[in-house]
Amino acid sequence: MTLDAVSWLWKSIGKMPLFLLxxxxxxxxRSDDIGKEIMQIALPTALALATDPIASIIDTIFIGRIGAVELAAVGVSIAVFNQVSKIAIIPLVSVTTSFVAEEDANERLSMEADDSEVLKKGYAVDLEMEMKELIPQVESSCKSSTLTKSYRRTDDRRHIPSASSALVVGSLLGLIQALFLIFSAKPILNYMGVDSNSPMLKPAQQYLTLRSLGAPAVLLSLAMQGVFRGFKDTKTPLYATMVGDAANIILDPIFMFILRMGVSGAALAHVISQYLISLILLWRLLKEVDLLAPSINDLQFGRFLSNGFMLLVRVIAVTCCVTLAASLAARQGSTAMAAFQVCLQIWLATSLLADGLAVAGQAILAGAFAKKDYNKAATTASRVLQLGLVLGLSLSVIVVGVLQFAPRIFTQDINVLQLIGLSIPFVAVTQPINALAFVFDGINYGASDFAYSAYSMVLVALVSITCLFIQSSSHGFIGIWIALSIYMSLRALAGFWRIGTGTGPWRFLREL
Structure with a gap:
């Protein structure tokens, strides 16, 4: 084979979608325009996403001081609340972010086109006035300025129908979730392995019932965060979340120890913090968006709900995997569940940092696809994936160091500490896989590839659930973490397959 042939073959391979990534x-x-835009969105998002798990970790530290039973009970309740919330949160936030980014990009294009037309008309008026010399040049300039203003919106607030749709849907889903969890707390906990004779039942039911009162605020605040993400404004959600979580951390010891409310105090502190976050975000959003749509048809609930349903299917599949893992841990007793809760909180807190990159990729890609700027879409996708891999590798090193010393902060129970030590390799090694899986999700959401995301996740869940039953029965507590590692690997593979083969909305990669 000649040198030219080898060069041609190498270039051809390099143009394959698999390698373009x-x-x-x-x-x-590199700190170019794409790099700066990614960081401006990703860093505040990562910090905002990290604050809530950090607040949950602090909750766990306080609750661990009460006892191992209470720690395990709250662990089950948090797992239930989080997984039920995700059923609504992820479709709501993801669809909102993509649709708001698309509508905002289209509105900006429309305004730029209007401005261009106005300038042309203004120039024509000025030219005609000068040629006819009917009025002085100053008056002509004033009229031209007046003409320009007549074409501009007098209201500085944006008109984004998806923002209004998100708030309506988020409020309704929050109320439904609250009612469901309040009236079904005991049966759900029984299903999770906390039977009527378990000492975990009472504190778990108390925590879950009280925390469910904050569900409307959680869904509403996350819907608004989706709107701000669509605007590529991730600083506002960060500030609101930091204020709310700071309030939670301050109120925790007051309610739990000074007022002697125990686990109920931890739940109440969390509820108050969520309503505080919602109020801050709503106050800011009302300044930027006109939430009163001209008519019900402008809200486009059909488009919003149809795509949301696709992601709902996906999230149910994800929820089944994680909830089953927590249930299998709970069935092995309070010691196993307490260790699983500590490791899961750290696992999620570190892994969610990659969601900052996922959100950045989603927001930028949604705008790029709306403008048909496929070069920017390809560059953004490859950049966030590379950053995600680097982040995952870095987190692996950090987690190994942290988990060598951190477990004693959560509990002094020697049996719980021993199980945590066995989990460290799995929590650390899966960090790069988790990071890529989350980033792939954001990239596919940015391309509005919701159907593939749903169907692929169903297949991943079926395989993962089978692995959970097999591994937990044969290897016990360690088997659960083996199955979770397989689950995250399959998620990453599904995302890689879609983009790497250049199918669906990524067909343009074959032509670049």
């Missing part, structure tokens, strides 16, 4: 790796940390 990892092109220009030397630019991974």
């Amino acid at each position: 990892f092109k220009d790796t030397r630019n991974v940390f």
Whole structure:
């Protein structure tokens, strides 16, 4: 084979969608326009996403001081609340972010086109006035200015129908979730392995029932966060979340120890913090968006709900996997559940940092697809994937160091500490896989590829659930973490397959 043939073959391979995802790796940390835009969105998002797990970790530390039974009970309740919430949260936030980003991009294009037309008309008026010399040049300029203003919106607030739709849907889903959890707390906990004779039942039911009162605020605040993400404004949600979580951390010891409310105090502190976050976000959103749509048809609930349903299917599949894992841990007793709760909180807190990159990719890609700027879409996808891999590798190192010393902060129970030690390799090694899986999700959401995301996740869940039953029965507590590692690997593979093969909305990669 000649040198020219080898060169041609190498270039051909380099143009395959599989390799386009990892092109220009030397630019991974480059501070160009794409790099700056990604960081401006990703960093505040990552911090905002990290604050809530950090607040939950602090909750866990306080509750661990009460006892191992209470720690395990709250662990089950948090797992239930989080998984039920995710059924509504992820479709709501993801669809909102993509649709708001698309509508905002289209509105900006429309305004730019209007401005261009206005300038042309204004220039024509000025030229005609000068030629006819009917009025002085100053008056002509004033009229031209007046003409320009007549074409501009007098209201500085944006008109984004998806923002109004998200708030309506979020409020209704929050109320439904609250009622469901309040009246079904005991049966759900029984299903999770906390039977009527378990000492975990009473504190778990108390915590879950009280925390469910905050469900409307959780759904509403996350719907508004989706709107701000669509605007590529992730600083506002960060500030609101930091204020709310700071209030939670302050109120925790007051309610739990000073007022002697125990686990109920931890739940109440969390509820108050969620309503505080919602009020801050709503106050800011009302300044930027006109939430009163001209008519019900402008809200486009059909489009919103149809795509949301696709993601709902996906989230149910995800929820089944994680909830089953928590249930299998709970069935092995309070010691196993307490260790699983500590490791899961750290696992999620670190892994969710990659969601900052996922949100950045989603917001930028949604705008790029709306403008049909496919070069920017390809560059953004490859950049966030590369950054996600680097982040995952870094987190692996950090987690190993932290988990060597951190477990004693949560509990002094020697049996719980022993199980946590066995989980460390799985929590650490899966960090790069988790990071890529989350980033792939954001990229596919940015391309509005919701159907593939749903169907692929159903297949992943079926395999993962089978692995959970087999591994937990044969290897016990460690088997649960083996199955979770397989689950995250399959999620990453599904995302990689879609983009790497250049199918669906990624067909344009074959032509670049």
